[in-house]
Amino acid sequence: DSGVTQTPKHLITATGQRVTLRCSPRSGDLSVYWYQQSLDQGLQFLIQYYNGEERAKGNILERFSAQQFPDLHSELNLSSLELGDSALYFCASSLPPSEAHFGSGTRLTVV
């Protein structure tokens, strides 16, 4: 167990809908990273937060947004969902300069 908790584990929703994925980092970790893993795209970096502030941005679509709350948990919001958004979404956390630890992921299926 890495100590990083992601909920829900599975999510099935229809195109056009909006969903929220939640990540609770390891105790003491200040940085949270979000990734999308699909079969054809590998592990794509979406966004990173550090102590509530956006730290780095990757290939995150405008339909997607994220935030990190004062208690350091983070949420990834995906809206106007398309079939192509079906993927595993991973969250990781770290206390820099230590390495990142990953959650078990949320499997999103858009139908």
Added chain:
Amino acid sequence: AQRVTQPEKLLSVFKGAPVELKCNYSYSGSPELFWYVQYSRQRLQLLLRHISRESIKGFTADLNKGETSFHLKKPFAQEEDSAMYYCALSGPGGNKLVFGAGTILRVKS
């Protein structure tokens, strides 16, 4: 630009054979390099980081700044090593941790 390249999508070796998973990177500055392993699309687990210079499960990796490489090696592959291996890079302080495309290692008996 910050980039990690893993040129092989699949590496298939026999049990007991040496393994080398290639990783090249592009980064202006002093990066931090990592290897993560993923079994059956489960949680990614840290295997190695270049700062620690340790050997985990018989794997080692050396950072070669001249060749901008961080290849993962193991002298004798075992069947339980079969997994997806990702090379990753971050800036100082863990900024923007990005991953290569991954290499599937398949160890045949």
